[in-house]
Amino acid sequence: MSRENIEALLITHLPDVRYLCGFTGSNAALAVTLRKAVLFTDGRYTAQAHEETQAARVRITEPLQTVTGEACALLEKSVSKKIRCYYDPGHTTVSALAVMRGALSTGRRRGFFSPLKQPILSELRMVKDSDELDRIGAAAALGNRLFQAILPHVEACVPEAEIAASLEFFARSMGAEAMSFETIVASGPRSSFPHGRATARKTPRNGFVTLDFGVILKGYCSDMTRTVCIGKPGRAERTAYDAVLEAQRAAVAAVRPGVTCGEVDEAARSVLQKAGLDEYFTHSTGHGVGLEIHEPPRIAREQKQELKPGMVVTIEPGVYVPGRFGIRIEDMVAVTDRGAKVLTPVTKALIEL
C-alpha cells in the first residue's frame, strides 16, 4: 500500500479477503489502513472468524447486509480528510458502490472512494509463496491420483454422470474439501463441447471421453484434463490427438520467466495451425489457478503479461470438431526460475480403454 501510495483500502472480494487474513466465510469486508486491518462479518461466523482470522481484528455486525457499510464507516473515521479510499472496481458492483457511498457522512460521499488503478491484489496473488505452492502441489497431486482411480470406471455404455459421481466420491474420500468446478465428462460427439458437463448420456462403444476436473485442498484449486479413448481411435481422431499433445507439450516447453503469456499461447496455437486444426481450437491456452479456479494471468492471444517464478497456470489446448469429437489435454504448471514444473505428471499418451 505504501508503494502504491494507498492509505485506505476496502476489500470485499472473498478470495482476496481470505488471501489477506485467512477468513473463509461467505460474507465479509476487510478495511485496511496503514495502521490497522479490521475484518467485518456477521453473526453466523462469530466463532469461525475468531478462529481463522490473522493480522486483522474481527467485528461482527448485524444484520448481515451491513458488513460493507460498517467497513466503509470505519475507513472514513480512520483516515484524515482528503485521503481517498481505494476499492477494486473489478469486484464491486454499481449497486455496491452506491451502498459504500451511502455509508459515509454526507460531506464525504463525493471523492472518498476511488477505483484501484492497478489490480494490486491480483498481482500479489498471481505469484504464489512457498506455502501456497505446497498447497497447490498437494491439490494437483490429488488430481493425479484421482485420474488413476477413475480410469477403471471409464467404460462403454456408462452414464457420464455416473463417472462424475465416482470421481467426486473418490475426491471426497481422498480428502478434497470440494470440487474446484463442475466436473466435465464429455463423451463421443459431446466431447466436441469444450464445457460439456456430465449428463445422463451414456459413453459410446467407441470414441473419446474428456475428463476435466479439479479439487480444492486447504483452499487451493487443482485443474487437469485428460482425453481417453474407448476402443481404438479412427485415423482423424488419432491425428488430432497427436497434434493436441504436441501443441500442449510445445506450450509447456515455452513456459519460463520473462516469456509473455501471449507467446505461450502462440506456441500451442502454431502447432495446431501447422496441423490445419487451429480453427477448431476455440479457446485460450490457459489461466492462472490458486484460491480461485480462474485467476490471472490469462494464457491467451497477445497477452503481454510476463511469466514470473511462482506463478501457477494451466496449459490446456484443445481441438473440437463439431458433432464429431473433441480432445483437450491439460496440465497445471508452476513457473520456476529455470522453466516449468508440471504439477500433473500423469501420462498424456493416448490411453485406449
Add this chain to the structure above:
Amino acid sequence: MSRENIEALLITHLPDVRYLCGFTGSNAALAVTLRKAVLFTDGRYTAQAHEETQAARVRITEPLQTVTGEACALLEKSVSKKIRCYYDPGHTTVSALAVMRGALSTGRRRGFFSPLKQPILSELRMVKDSDELDRIGAAAALGNRLFQAILPHVEACVPEAEIAASLEFFARSMGAEAMSFETIVASGPRSSFPHGRATARKTPRNGFVTLDFGVILKGYCSDMTRTVCIGKPGRAERTAYDAVLEAQRAAVAAVRPGVTCGEVDEAARSVLQKAGLDEYFTHSTGHGVGLEIHEPPRIAREQKQELKPGMVVTIEPGVYVPGRFGIRIEDMVAVTDRGAKVLTPVTKALIEL
C-alpha cells in the same frame, strides 16, 4: 419492458440470461430491444448456444472477452438516439460498466446506459411459473430421497467428509446435475457453526449432526436441512431442538399470500424468544430458491416484501450455542393461493441414531 418504459436492455447476469432464453453457458450477454433479442457468446459454446437458445438469435464473438462489448454495440445501433439502455446495477461491476461504455461510439458514451431502477428480473424470477414449480418440486423431492438414503451412513466416529461424499454420490447417482452449494455436515460442537462445511473431523459418539444440502435438477436448486442426534440428546439439547422445531413450524404456518417476509421471520423469532433462545438464532429465517440457491425474497427482519403465490422460499430457523451444539431445521416451501405447500415433507421429529 413496455410497462416499465424500457426500450433497450442489457442482461449479463448468467441466471437471468438462462431464465430469459435458456442458454446455460458460462459466458454470455443478452441484448434485448422491443423488437429483437440477441444472445452473444463465444466459440466454446457455438453448438450448445444453437441447441439451447430460444426466442433469441445467437451471435458468436471472439475473443471471449468481447461478448458484452458486442452486445452493447448492437444495442447502440438498434435504438434511435436519445433512447437509454438499461442494465442491472446489482450484477454489473464498475469495471464492466467502463467496458460497456467503451464499446459505444464516442458521442454516445455519456447517458446511454442507465441502471434499472427496479430489479425487474428479480421480480419476474421471484414468482415461478408452473414449469419452474415442477422442476423445483422434482429437485426438492430428490433432496427428500437423499436424506432417507444418507441416514444409515450417519454414525458415530465417521469423518464428516465421508458422509458428504456418500450423500453427493447418491445425489449424482439419482440424477442430480450438481450440488446446489457446498454440502454442510457439521457434527458435535461444530454443529454450532451455522455454515460448517464437511471436514475430516469425525462425528461424535453422542451429539447432533446437521446435514444441509441441495441438488440441481434441470437447472433448479433444492435446499433442505435436518439435524439428527447420534445417541440420546441431553436435556438442554432436547429443549433447544423442540424450540427450533416449534419456531420452524410457526414460520411455515405464517406463510400465505399477502403476508410480509418480515412477518414470517418474526413468527419463528418470537417462538425462540419465548424459549429464551433468540440470541442464539444468528441469521435470518430464509430466502428464495430457484435457478440460484439464494434469490429474493429474503425472509428476514423487517422485510416488507409480500409473499405471492408461486414464490418458493426456505424456512430455516436455527439455534447455535457456541462451542456446545447447534440445530437447524429447513424446509422448502411454495406459496400457494391458500397458504404454504411444504416441498420437503420428510420427518422433522428428532431422529436418534
